Amino acid sequence: MLIAGGLFDAVVDPGHGKAFDEIEARGLHVFPGVVDAHVHVNEPGREEWEGWRAATRGAAAGGVTTLADMPLNSLPPTVDEDALRAKESSAARSAIIDYALWGGLTGPDQMSLPSLMVHGVVGLKAFLCPSGVPEFPHLDASTLGPALAAAAAAGHLVAVHAEDEALVLKGTEQLQAMNRRDRAAWLESRPPAAERRAIERLSDAARETRARVHVVHASSSAAVTAVHRARERGADITVETCPHYLLFSAEDVDRIGPALKCAPPIRDATSRERLWQHVLSGEIDLVASDHSPCTADLKTRGDDDIWEAWGGVTGIQSLLPVMLSDGVHRRGLRLAALVRLVSGAPARLLGLWPKKGAIRAGADADVALVALEREWTLEAEQLQARSGVSPYVGRSFRGAVVRTLVRGITVFDDGEFPEDAGRSRVGRLVTRMGT
Template identity: 45%
Template sequence: MASPLHQVFRGRRVVLPDGVRPASILVRDGVIASVAAYEADASGGAPVVDAGDALLLPGLVDTHVHANEPGRTQWEGFASATRAAAAGGVTTIVEMPLNSIPATTSADALRQKIGAAEGRIRVDTGFWGGVVPGNAAELRPLWQAGAWGFKCFLVPSGVDEFEGVGEADLRAAMPVLAELGAPLLVHAEVPGPIDAAAAECASLDPRAYASYLRSRPPAAETEAVEMVIRLCREFGTRVHVVHLATTEALQLLRRARAEGLPVTVETCPHYLHFCAEEIADGATAWKCAPPIRGRATREGLWEALAARDIDLVASDHSPCPPEMKGMDAGDFFRAWGGIASLQLGLPVMWTEARRRGIGMERVVEWMSAAPARLAGLAHRKGAIAPGRDADLVVFDPDAAWTVDAAALHHRHPVTPYAGETVSGQVLATYVRGAQAYAPGQDPAPGGHILLRGQE
């Protein structure tokens, strides 16, 4: 006999796998038991959350988050990162292996990271391991310890603890990952075109955004994508290209997928919202790598999303203390490259999607269902369906508001979105049926650690 219902969520606009319609979501023990008609009287006295005419969405899954703990909690930390996630409708994050000390390149380092996260997280949290020179023997133990996959850089990462890899390192790691069935997430820029551009850029004004843009040419991305596709073809390793910022690599990716290679790709809200023509000189809050390119590239990325040539959208939330952004000096070459945006991805994406006539069901696919598949979490996350966790977001799609950086929940009030007017506001977030966010409230941390094979 089934246990009694613990909760009922209902709304007139529920984003389900088969479309948007009125529905009631019946929840037992934090898991969706069934999806019924809106009018169904199945509560049996269980508490009811009625979203009314607001959208009721599956919680977002953000597979590209730098929480920077342990070791660099002055940059962010699990408490502030997951508070921001919940406020942005993100109910699951998968945290990146770099910027913490130690970097997550061994099973012991993963255990230290788990210890740092326990009791501090407001959303469910998993972890990527890292591929660095010489750690091929650590990959299997990391996988067995619960990592969901592995991340590598093909250029310097910006921190000494996480070195970039070359083709020889990938040739040592990729057969291991192929045997495990683990995905390899790749920061797809190679040094050659960047090093060649450095000589040309040495005499340029470091405050000019055009100088920074010139220093990281699209060829760095396309050559990296070409290399990882070639190695994917040789070893059969699942490859995921993170934060694609150029349309020039899309044809390579299309051909690889047409060939049947296991290659996926993401882009980020900042590449889909901003464009180089609108970034002022000295505005280092906009610095990231790869860089935000021109308006034509932005529109090309949107076309690729609409055509399903890009699989998903993730934040690449990579904050730092204000002094590291160097906004007073405005030197793009010295400033830390990272965008703080974890709380803002959903309204930013909805603003841009609605402007282009794209419905919320596509946004949910890009930011919830597809990331859950990437991370191996689709059996529990990414959709409002029986058997999935009751990770739900009440979202007002018509609310217009201006971003106040000081009101955001990540640790430092630094973001290029400050002052931007966006559409859509999170009214409440629930993780496994428990409220993780509501304006003016501060629920206790209740997120779960997600370990592969133990979730």
């Protein structure tokens, strides 16, 4: 394969074509770089939680060459042009991979929607239940429809956290009234029915407003089935799941604790296998990390009272390894399907295709070189997260990212980050292309 000017030039037979520089990749698989559609970098504003340097190092170590950053939990949340500029400049200072930005949809009267579109955000993120941070309000029964209509009028894709506010509140109040503080209480408080109910509400609103919607982090078969029912009824809707729902189960939450607290929560092992069936049968459009770190303190404070811990899983570095180990090797996921789930489909969803997400002449030369059979364990010192906390630490994988290239530049090479010491940052903003 020849790379010129940061782009794929041509695929040639080994030994053919001339180049200034050659990369020996014998025995390795050449994947298009992973496009992670769902990441919380948390800078500016909460950089002590993670930040662009740590997040993009973790990304590079995991074969991720483009990430799409969510509008929260950075401060200010990226709901208008000024906030977007602040985020762009913090990313430009530290990112070693490419990045796209999500805007936020927090209400029906948001004047910034056209300017966010002009700015090239890949879409808008909205919540159907409280977001966890006060500066990012959710859409309730009265604002969901009008907000979706406004987003659709401005041409935006809307990514939705779909858990039903009322069901979650009821479950939480009941368990807290019983004085439950154990880890299982968190899982019980947010049942699959809350996902299903929220997706049904979303589906109705999306059909009425003709909004294009994407359900983020589906954790259960109930959620995936609800999305498919919505699609059959005419909604323009897609769905993603995350590696933590595919790898872990309720027993792991009990053992590992707050590092695995997230919303929606991890389900039981039977439910996890059902989710895999949806992945293997092509009913889930894509897999994204929902990398959402926080300080170690915000996790450990929930050790004995799960309600006290911040929710979010640190996982960008493990996305591809999980899919290789537990998908390809353990469950027979085909390589072509894997590439579609983590590169092609997210690039299309975000309007970055075919510049991103494909190995073809003219596309950005973003590559993950993978040793498909290599067995390895993620040691604490290899984890590229500011907090040092991740449920994946100590986990063994089969399939390892050996080297990562962004537009032809090596950003990760067998444990090293050659560009991180550089004066100019490699990462660039990528924006939604005309759809």
